[in-house]
Amino acid sequence: MSELPRGDQGPVDQPITHHGPPGGGAGRVLLAAAIVLLLVAVAGGTTWWMYTRDPAPTSNSAVPARSPSASTCPGVKLRVVAAPEIAPVVSAAAKTLDDDPAKPCDPIEVVAEEPGLTVANAAKPDVWIPSSSVWLGIANAGGAAFTAEGKPLAHSPIMLAAPVAVTTSIAKGDQTSWAQLTGALAAGRLPAVTMPDAQASTTGLLSVYGVNAAMARTTPDAGIAQLRALTLRSRLSEATADPTKLMSRIAEQWNTNGVVYDVGVFPTTEQQLRTYQQGKHTVQLKGAFPADGQVEADYPFAVAKNNQDIELTAQLRAAITRSSLTKAGFRPAPLPNTLPLPAQPKQLLAMATMWSEYKSLSTQVLLLIDASGSMNKKITAPGGGTTTRAGLLRESGRFAAELFAEDTTVGMWYFGQPTPTSPPHKEVVSYGPITAPVNGKTRRQALAKAMVDYRAADNSGTPLYKTVLDGVAEMREKVSPGTVTLVVVLTDGEDGESTFKMTQAQFMTKLAAEQDPSRPVPVLALGYGPDVDMNALTAMSEATGGKAFPATNPADLSSAIAKAFLAAHAPR
Incomplete structure (x- = not known):
């Protein structure tokens, strides 16, 4: 596995604060409710498992994590919601457009929010920058009206990450595969494999898509491909893991023998892995790209149909520079051979349903x-x-x-x-x-x-x-x-x-x-x-x-x- 993944775009000056993934608390509840509505509308209805934990407040957010409807500033001209990992970049760009810093309210309000929450919230922002274009299809199928303007702002491929001590059996350099991961896990050569929540997390949703695409390449029999995908699912030690918490646990549980006992391999975005690596932790994490089912988070700049300030919207887009994004660990272009997303979000959701119902x-x-x-x-x-x-x-x-x-x-x-x-x-x-x-x-x-x-x-x-x-x-x-x-x-x-x-x-x-x-x-x-x-x-x-x-x-x-x-x- 590669410690600095290929296509390295330079060091990160400061670690980007990551909010907890939407697998926690209200994020999962609201997303599940939103997807139930979507599936009733576009797929005839599907059972989604609900979770009822209360939301935990986010105390270390780089920008406020709240609903755009909760703004108390009447002077706000443009309300923007961005995925937590990219929100600091968007917020910094918005600050450059503040024509009067003395005013108590900025003209652009930037909220860090997981895409599932944005889908479920009744109030929608003027501009939305989720962590995958698939969320636009999910939201629009539920009655929203967002249009992506131009190409996505940034990209971050999904990688399989692990402590150095457990990487040798599944990777060669920065290349691996979902098939290798499944085989190694089934053979007992890995201590554990965890995945984020496929129903509520961009990384989880896209990883399940990658797994199914990879297994479909191995056989002309679609049923056998499904069995092979379920082989990985049946061996997961956790199917709703938070990659950020996993990384924290890895950093804390290093022992004198250099072994992390209860954390094995897990998918995460390249940007998140790079941020961890730049933190100079004692435990080194390395990552590899699953070449047989490469998927990536992308960050579309989506504008709501009822957006009233098109000029300020265009200024914000221009202020989010390529250099600021690459400095934060994102890529300006997609990784070659990345799988295209299905035209209909219900295809992804059906795979996630199968995965999560197990x-x-x-x-x-x-x-x-x-x-x-x-x-x-x-x-x-x-x-x-x-x-x-x-x-x-x-x-x-x-x-x-x-x-x-x-x-x-x-x-x-x-x-x-x-x-x-x-x-x-x-x-x-x-x-x-x-x-x-x-x-x-x-x-x-x-x-x-x-x-x-x-x-x-x-x-x-x-x-x-x-x-x-x-x-x-x-x-x-x-x-x-x-x-x-x-x-x-x-x-x-x-x-x-x-x-x-x-x-x-x-x-x-x-x-x-x-x-x-x-x-x-x-x-x-x-x-x-x-x-x-x-x-x-x-x-x-x-x-x-x-x-x-x-x-x-x-x-x-x-x-x-x-x-x-x-x-x-x-x-x-």
Whole structure:
């Protein structure tokens, strides 16, 4: 990793004061409320998780952190809101336009405010300089009317930063990748990876976009790309981290061996990293650019439709000089190969929703995998070519094994009846902690190998109902407080062609008789292929408090697995 990232634009004279990111307190509450309104308007509605902490006052702000509607100066001609990191530069430029310093009120009021708060506030400024152009689309979709004038004032790419002691496994010089980060974390080569709040932080929102773009480059299967992105999400030690607080913790927790125990890798803006580096802290932080999904904060100069002082607005823009911005650690132009932002903000928000809806929960799960003869039917694979349903499951399942968190307890059965005397199912991975050994491997490795070795027997029947009943009964005995206990079943057909065949009515009666509200075992059902009986899967899932996910097009299998995985980690 590079201590002074490429494109260095000179030293910073004084550290820029960073306000806390919008992941804290009122910022998150107001942003979540604003995005709910936006998604209702442009995407048909999406659940966003609300937070209800009270706002903490900012005591070290370089400029006032308050709503523009709170001004008590009647002489103010232009109200400006800027992202906290760029607000000191904007404020200094505004001071140069004060024609009478003796007056109690300046003609331009500059407020440092996180973009999420500005989106949520009813009163909008005359000029807005958020930390990403995407916020303009979010605000305008909610009824605001901002227009970006010219190119953005400044840019600051997102970097992966870490103490020097933990950088060697993921970076070469100033280059790294989200894929390298995910692989190193999954392999246990990193102490931790944290991310800012994807719903409330520019860095978090853009980083999630970068992760998904990077994983999409690795496979033509969009579902597998989603599984790979969720692999990183499932391993995060914190998903709402404040990079400023992380940096403070790093500076404070240096020990004599030169190791920072509880802080690993985290994304931050180049400007924020440069500011830290200029502070001459004992703990050195280095950063690298994720080349497979490079994203950046940009700072548009946006003017409200009802701005009444266009002349003063133009003077302010001219007063914010390139030299003042580069001195503060910003770039005047974008980094090459930076990903363009989606045309519609709802695309970014959908990724952030998926990311944020994942909750770290202690989970017990039994996987029931259909190994009946119909799994050998030929299909067209994503990206072209011919495979079988079983072949596609092998590919998807291999990546799904990486998704389980370290506190998961798991086992796996195959079900199918190749002969009339065969049992309805067999255990292929014994039940136990995913980190525990199984025949010389970890259980996670055993799951991956079982999926690679998975084969379906020709002409094998499908004892679906019997297997689900046995699986629910097995897991009900394992229910414990504070743990989510699940049965996940994947099938491409319907119950039949076995000595255990029963009608749906018989099955539902037996399933209802086994329910125990004090020991719930939800069934998550994945219906795979065009022959699946989704009505039956939906009925069994709803009867147990679970959910069914269709992949009637076999190419959608990986996406269905991702949805089921997210459902398994949703709060109940």
